[in-house]
Amino acid sequence: MQSFNTKHALRLALVAAAALSVTACASRPKPGPAPEPAPPPAVAPTPTPTPAPAPSATVTPGTIQDFVVNVGERVFFDLDSYSVRADAAPLLDAQAAWLVRYPNVQVRIEGNADERGTREYNLALGSRRANSVREHLVSRGVAPSRISTVSFGKERPIDPGTTEEAFQQNRNARTAIVGGAQ
Template sequence: MNTKILGAFAAVALLAACSPKPPPAPAAPATPVSTIVPGSEEDLVANVGDRVFYDFNKSNLRPDARATLDKQAAWLAKYSSVNVQIAGNCDDRGTEEYNLALGQRRANAAASYLKAKGVAAARMSTISYGKDRPTAQGDNEQAWAQNRNAITSVR
């Protein structure tokens, strides 16, 4: 009789060991925490846009560039203690001297537009990197178009 009871307990124990474990309770959804500090470089890039693009051998502002600069002007009005630098860039075609001059014209065009929108000139500085700081690698129109820009950064 004891053998039968022990056998029954052994069978129950064996079945219990083989039964699947209940799935874990679902975790509570994580609340996204923004690590972007208002008025920071990251804020400018993520919420406004830090760069405008130019056509080949041009420094005049395109309509899409004006739209981005309008958003930058509003952002700069909101964060009146923030100073920025506007860097003009070119694709890798052309001489070093030509690209430095073109990059400066591009940076100046963006700064002039922001100034016309009410941003104090004392809050902005400009620099040209010519073709020395490409944002896209490659010798094709897609890469060149990305490198013809003016980038606004917080200082």
């Protein structure tokens, strides 16, 4: 009798579980994991960071830090555009001058796009932006063999926000030092 009762109860539990899960199936899937926290306020929406006015005394010339702090790695682009903007040209000129001064340095230019486009188109757009920067540096005397390019499309935003200011930050090309400097 005992075992019959247990069995019976078990079977009931199974039926109940099945009914429950059918109901779960039938209902709309839940929104899922908690939404990510709201993005922090956008960093300074200045489209083009101007190079620091005076070289920092604590930075050793010719290092990656020197390039990042005293020249600047990133230039920004207009929506769906890959032309180097007038306000970005001085920074690229400074990048080229720095690279001419340190001829062993190898760079990789990483093109980026904002999230308001589809994935593959944005990969192609990021490639165009990286190439525009490459052409600019080459036109200022940097050997093409020192420069590689890649596109991250919309995969690597630097600003997680969803405002126009954030999208502007994410339409950029970064000149990354990949060899020849510490």
